[in-house]
Amino acid sequence: MNAIRLRGVSIALACRTFQISESCYRYERKLGDENAEIADWLVRLTTTHRTWGFGLCFLYLRNVKGFAWNHKRVRRIYRALELNLRIKPKKRLVREKPEPLVVPNEANVTWSMDFMSDQLADGRSFRTLNVLDDFNREGLGIEVDISIQALRVIRTLERIIEWRGKPLNIRVDNVLYSE
Numbered sequence: 001m002n003a004i005r006l007r008g009v010s011i012a013l014a015c016r017t018f019q020i021s022e023s024c025y026r027y028e029r030k031l032g033d034e035n036a037e038i039a040d041w042l043v044r045l046t047t048t049h050r051t052w053g054f055g056l057c058f059l060y061l062r063n064v065k066g067f068a069w070n071h072k073r074v075r076r077i078y079r080a081l082e083l084n085l086r087i088k089p090k091k092r093l094v095r096e097k098p099e100p101l102v103v104p105n106e107a108n109v110t111w112s113m114d115f116m117s118d119q120l121a122d123g124r125s126f127r128t129l130n131v132l133d134d135f136n137r138e139g140l141g142i143e144v145d146i147s148i149q150a151l152r153v154i155r156t157l158e159r160i161i162e163w164r165g166k167p168l169n170i171r172v173d174n175v176l177y178s179e
Contacts, residue, residue: 038069038077046083054078101171103134110134110169113157115148129153131160134171140164 004014015022038061045057052060058074061067078084104110112134117127129143129152141160143152169178 034069035073035077038074039081041065041067042074042078042081042083054084101134105135107133107135107138108165108167110171111140111167112171114172129156131156133164133167 004011011022011025015025041061042057045052045060049056054075057078058071061069061074102110110133112132114130114132115127116130117125119125124146126144126146127148129141129148130139131141132138133140141156143156145152171177
């Protein structure tokens with residue numbers, strides 16, 4: 001185009017020089033109203049159906065509405081409208097406010113029981129069962145083994161009850177269990 005304007009060369013000569021047909025030179029792309037219609041449909045679909053991505057929008061337009069638009073064309077318009085950049089809102093979990101832990105006034109009222117695990121230097125893991133008195137933070141019992149079954153937990157608690165007496169409450173994972 002610059003050669004035609006600046007030097008006054010004919011269109012035919014310029015096209016022969018660059019080996020393109022004159023029809024290619026004169027071609028003007030027709031942007032019909034169809035692109036605006038596609039954009040309108042995509043905006044309407046994504047506002048009414050917020051969870052739909054490109055695939056569902058295109059299938060709806062093709063199968064339900066009966067439009068025979070090329071999927072590449074529809075995707076190009078979808079991206080140009082920046083509909084593919086929608087960010088999902090985070091789902092917030094509503095949690096109850098935890099009740100503050102009540103500190104007992106005397107020993108043997110509330111015991112806390114917890115499991116912990118760790119690894120030895122050679123890579124083997126082990127578990128511990130810790131039983132504490134909440135009043136004076138005294139360690140009433142610690143069981144250590146590779147795995148601790150329920151019967152072993154029961155046996156440990158019974159042994160501590162024989163020695164200290166039965167508590168009113170036992171707390172496990174910050175949940176209080178009473179008699």
